[in-house]
Amino acid sequence: QKEVEQNSGPLSVPEGAIASLNCTYSDRGSQSFFWYRQYSGKSPELIMFIYSNGDKEDGRFTAQLNKASQYVSLLIRDSQPSDSATYLCAVKRGTGTASKLTFGTGTRLQVTL
Amino acid sequence: EPEVTQTPSHQVTQMGQEVILRCVPISNHLYFYWYRQILGQKVEFLVSFYNNEISEKSEIFDDQFSVERPDGSNFTLKIRSTKLEDSAMYFCASSDPGRTEAFFGQGTRLTVV
Numbered sequence: 545q546k547e548v549e550q551n552s553g554p555l556s557v558p559e560g561a562i563a564s565l566n567c568t569y570s571d572r573g574s575q576s577f578f579w580y581r582q583y584s585g586k587s588p589e590l591i592m593f594i595y596s597n598g599d600k601e602d603g604r605f606t607a608q609l610n611k612a613s614q615y616v617s618l619l620i621r622d623s624q625p626s627d628s629a630t631y632l633c634a635v636k637r638g639t640g641t642a643s644k645l646t647f648g649t650g651t652r653l654q655v656t657l
Numbered sequence: 658e659p660e661v662t663q664t665p666s667h668q669v670t671q672m673g674q675e676v677i678l679r680c681v682p683i684s685n686h687l688y689f690y691w692y693r694q695i696l697g698q699k700v701e702f703l704v705s706f707y708n709n710e711i712s713e714k715s716e717i718f719d720d721q722f723s724v725e726r727p728d729g730s731n732f733t734l735k736i737r738s739t740k741l742e743d744s745a746m747y748f749c750a751s752s753d754p755g756r757t758e759a760f761f762g763q764g765t766r767l768t769v770v
Contacts, residue, residue, distance in 0.1 A: 587761040642688040642712040644702040
C-alpha cells in the first residue's frame with residue numbers, strides 16, 4: 545500500500561471553475577498535511593498546510609482534512625491558467641519537528657481557456 | 658522574502674566521481690533536509706539534520722551519502738562514487754522549530770554520465 549496516494553491525472557478544468565484535488569494516506573500517526581505546487585522542472589512551493597479536521601481557507605485555496613477517513617483534499621476556486629501545475633500532497637508525523645515529509649506522486653492539473 | 662538557496666543549479670559529473678551539493682537554509686531555521694526527485698517520480702526524503710547531527714535518514718541515504726554543516730550558514734550533501742541512478746533533482750529544505758512547514762530551495766539537477 546502506498547503511503548500517500550494521489551490520482552496522477554491530468555485533471556482538466558476550465559478557467560474559472562473549481563478544481564478538486566484528493567489525497568489519501570496510510571499512516572494514522574500523520575499529524576500535519578501539506579499541499580505543494582510544483583511547476584515542471586521547479587521545486588515544490590508550499591501552498592498551505594492543515595492539521596485539524598475540517599476546512600482551512602487561504603485565498604482561492606481550501607484544504608480539507610478528515611483524519612478518520614485518512615483523506616485530504618485541496619479545492620482551488622476560480623482556477624486560472626497559471627494554476628496549471630502538479631500538486632503534491634505530503635504528510636508529516638510531527639508538528640514543529642524535524643519529521644520527514646512523505647510525498648504522493650502528485651496530480652497534474654490543467655486549466656483550460 | 659527569505660528563501661533557501663542551492664548551488665549549483667546544475668551539476669554534471671562522471672560516474673564514480675564525488676559531488677558536493679550546497680544549500681544555504683533560511684537564516685533562523687534550525688531543521689534542515691535533503692530530498693531528491695528522480696525524473697518523473699515522487700519527491701523522496703533522504704535525511705533530516707538538527708543540532709549538528711542527523712535526526713532521521715531514509716533507506717536511500719546509505720554510506721554513499723553524507724551531510725555536513727561546515728559553518729553557520731551552509732548545509733551540504735556529499736555523494737561519493739556517483740552512479741548513473743543518482744541522477745535526479747536534489748532539493749534542500751529548512752524549517753523553523755516553532756512551525757510545521759518546510760520551505761524548499763530551487764534544487765540542484767545532478768546528471769551522472
